[in-house]
Amino acid sequence: MAELLSDDEIDAQLGSDWERDGDEIVRVYEFDDYLDGVAFAASVGEVAEEEFHHPEITIRYQEVEVRLTSHEEGGITDKDLRLADLFDDEL
Numbered sequence: 001m002a003e004l005l006s007d008d009e010i011d012a013q014l015g016s017d018w019e020r021d022g023d024e025i026v027r028v029y030e031f032d033d034y035l036d037g038v039a040f041a042a043s044v045g046e047v048a049e050e051e052f053h054h055p056e057i058t059i060r061y062q063e064v065e066v067r068l069t070s071h072e073e074g075g076i077t078d079k080d081l082r083l084a085d086l087f088d089d090e091l
């Protein structure tokens with residue numbers, strides 16, 4: 001089981017395009033084309049399944065919102081920060 005991160009640890013390590021929202025970290029990715037967003041969401045899903053750590057993904061017109069938290073630990077852990085970086089690499 002991963003350790004919950006402190007507020008300072010999260011602030012220090014969170015990617016600049018991500019935001020803290022309570023027990024979650026969130027990023028909204030923008031796309032010119034709806035289907036590019038759909039394809040990106042699919043690639044995020046592939047990474048999540050490989051890592052067996054799953055985000056909430058919301059696909060909207062020209063944007064995809066990705067939210068991460070560690071459900072078992074009840075907050076934000078290194079797993080969430082790592083997945084955020086891996087998702088950003090899918091762009």
Ligand SMILES: C[C@H](O)[C@H](O)[C@H]1CNC2=NC(N)=NC(=O)C2=N1
Binds near residue numbers: 054068071
């Ligand atoms: C049994 C438990 O659901 C699994 O170990 C995994 C699946 N994917 C998961 N994803 C996320 N975000 N948090 C979890 O705690 C988690 N647990």
